[in-house]
Amino acid sequence: MTESRRFKNQIVIKGYNEGVTGSAIRCIVERSFYDKFRFLVDFGFYQGAEYEELSYNDTINPSKLDAVFLTHNHFDHAGALPLLAKKGYKNKIYTSIPTSELLGIAYDDSLSIFAERIKEKSKGAKMIYNSGDVRKTLDLTKPMRYQKTINLAENLTAILFENQHLVGASIVLVRSKVYDTQEVNILFTGDYNNKNSFLENIELPEWVYKLKNLTIVTEATYGDTNSCDIKHVWADNVTRACMDEKSILLLCFAQGRFQEMLYQIKCLQEQGKIPSDYLILADGKSGIQYSFSYAQNKKLGISSEMKNFFPSKIEFVNNKNRQALLHTHEKKIIVSTSGMGNFGPARTYIPEMLPLKNSVIHFSGYTAEGTLGRKLQELECGESISISGITIPKRAEIYNTSEFSSHAKADELIAFIKKFSNVRSVLVTHGEPKTKEKFAKRVVKETSVNKVGVLGNGYSYRIGPYGIIKSIQD
Numbered sequence: 001m002t003e004s005r006r007f008k009n010q011i012v013i014k015g016y017n018e019g020v021t022g023s024a025i026r027c028i029v030e031r032s033f034y035d036k037f038r039f040l041v042d043f044g045f046y047q048g049a050e051y052e053e054l055s056y057n058d059t060i061n062p063s064k065l066d067a068v069f070l071t072h073n074h075f076d077h078a079g080a081l082p083l084l085a086k087k088g089y090k091n092k093i094y095t096s097i098p099t100s101e102l103l104g105i106a107y108d109d110s111l112s113i114f115a116e117r118i119k120e121k122s123k124g125a126k127m128i129y130n131s132g133d134v135r136k137t138l139d140l141t142k143p144m145r146y147q148k149t150i151n152l153a154e155n156l157t158a159i160l161f162e163n164q165h166l167v168g169a170s171i172v173l174v175r176s177k178v179y180d181t182q183e184v185n186i187l188f189t190g191d192y193n194n195k196n197s198f199l200e201n202i203e204l205p206e207w208v209y210k211l212k213n214l215t216i217v218t219e220a221t222y223g224d225t226n227s228c229d230i231k232h233v234w235a236d237n238v239t240r241a242c243m244d245e246k247s248i249l250l251l252c253f254a255q256g257r258f259q260e261m262l263y264q265i266k267c268l269q270e271q272g273k274i275p276s277d278y279l280i281l282a283d284g285k286s287g288i289q290y291s292f293s294y295a296q297n298k299k300l301g302i303s304s305e306m307k308n309f310f311p312s313k314i315e316f317v318n319n320k321n322r323q324a325l326l327h328t329h330e331k332k333i334i335v336s337t338s339g340m341g342n343f344g345p346a347r348t349y350i351p352e353m354l355p356l357k358n359s360v361i362h363f364s365g366y367t368a369e370g371t372l373g374r375k376l377q378e379l380e381c382g383e384s385i386s387i388s389g390i391t392i393p394k395r396a397e398i399y400n401t402s403e404f405s406s407h408a409k410a411d412e413l414i415a416f417i418k419k420f421s422n423v424r425s426v427l428v429t430h431g432e433p434k435t436k437e438k439f440a441k442r443v444v445k446e447t448s449v450n451k452v453g454v455l456g457n458g459y460s461y462r463i464g465p466y467g468i469i470k471s472i473q474d
C-alpha cells in the first residue's frame with residue numbers, strides 16, 4: 001500500500017451554535033487512524049432568554065481537545081472558555097496579543113454579571129465559573145503575533161491574521177499536509193469586518209488569496225442584508241434630540257461600540273451638532289476600562305490618530321457618583337453598557353428615562369429575543385413594562401440602528417470570498433438559521449463555489465483537499 005493510500009488528509013468540522021450567540025466550532029484533523037488533532041475555534045456564551053438553559057455546551061470534552069483558537073474578545077465567542085479550564089482543559093488557547101491584553105477585563109465583567117444575577121435571584125442564576133477558572137484560562141492563553149506560524153503538530157500549522165471586526169480580532173488559517181497528500185487549508189473568518197475606525201485597514205497577504213485547496217468557514221450574521229440596506233440614522237437622531245433639548249441614553253457593548261460611540265460624539269461636537277452645555281457621561285466599568293486601554297495600551301495596535309477619541313465635557317461614572325450625575329439639571333448624553341439593556345448601569349438608566357417624554361433611548365445593534373432591549377422596542381408607546389418588579393410606562397423615544405455593526409454585510413462577504421482564487425467549499429456559520437441558508441444559496445449563485453455547507457443546522461462536514469467530501473447528520 002502506498003503512503004498516500006494509508007494516509008488521508010481530512011478535517012471534520014462541526015458547528016454548535018444554531019444562531020448568532022454561543023459560537024463554537026469543533027474540528028478534528030484526521031490523517032491516519034492514530035493521527036488525530038482536535039481543536040476548537042471559539043467557545044462562547046449564549047445570550048437571550050430562550051438560551052438560558054444552553055449557557056454552555058456540555059458535550060465538548062476538554063480532555064479530547066488538543067488546542068483552542070479564540071478569534072476575538074466578544075462574550076459570545078470567549079465567554080465560555082473558563083468552563084473548559086474548569087473541566088480540566090490544559091492545552092493552549094491561541095489568540096492575538098491585543099485580545100490576550102483585553103481578555104481579563106471581559107472575564108471580570110462576566111463574574112460581575114453572574115454575581116448581579118444571583119443577587120437579583122434571576123432564574124437559573126449561578127456562578128457558572130469562578131475567578132480561579134478565569135485565572136486558569138488566562139494562564140492557558142498563548143498570545144500570538146499576527147502572521148506568525150503556529151506549529152500545532154507535524155505538518156499542521158495555523159496563522160492568525162488581522163481582522164477589522166474588533167481590536168484584536170483574528171482570521172484563523174489552519175493548514176494540514178501529510179506525506180504526499182494534497183494540502184488542506186481552512187480559513188475561519190471569525191466575526192468579520194473590512195473596516196474599523198480604530199485600526200489601519202490591513203489586507204490579508206496576497207499569498208493567502210492564492211492558496212490552493214481552500215475551504216472558507218464564514219460568518220453570516222448579516223447574510224441576508226446588503227450594505228446599501230443599512231440606514232444611517234444615528235447622527236440625525238442624536239442631533240434632533242439635542243435640538244429638542246432631550247437627554248439621550250446610548251446603549252452599547254463594552255468593547256468596540258462603546259469606544260466608537262464616544263468617538264462619534266466627539267465628531268458631532270466638533271461639527272457643532274451637540275450643544276456645548278451637554279454633559280457626556282460614560283458608564284460601565286468594563287466599557288471605561290476598555291476605553292482607557294484603547295487610549296493607552298501600545299500593544300493593541302490602535303492607529304495613532306485614534307488614541308484621543310474621548311469627547312469633551314466627559315465624566316466617567318461609577319457606583320458612587322452615578323445618582324448625583326444622573327440628577328444634575330444639565331442635559332446629558334449617556335453612553336452605557338450593556339448593549340441589550342439587560343445588565344450593568346443600563347438597569348439604572350432605563351427605568352429613570354423610559355417614563356420621560358424628553359428622553360431618547362438608542363440601541364446600537366442586535367438585541368436578542370427576550371432581552372430588555374428587544375422588549376422595549378416591541379412595546380407600544382404609552383404601554384407599560386415591568387422591570388425588576390416595578391411597572392414603568394414607555395414615553396421615551398426608542399431607536400435602534402445596525403449602522404455600527406462590526407459585521408460585514410452579505411455583499412461584502414461575497415466580495416471577500418471572490419478575492420480568493422481557489423475556494424473549494426464554503427461553510428456558513430454564525431447567523432440565524434434562515435439567514436445562513438439564504439446566504440449559502442447566494443454564495444452558490446454569485447461565486448464559482450459549488451459546495452456550500454451550513455454549520456449548526458443539523459450537519460457536520462468532512463473536508464478534504466477538494467472541499468466538502470460529505471455531510472454527516474448530527
Ligand SMILES: [Zn+2]
Nearest residue numbers: 072074165191
Ligand atoms: Zn464579535
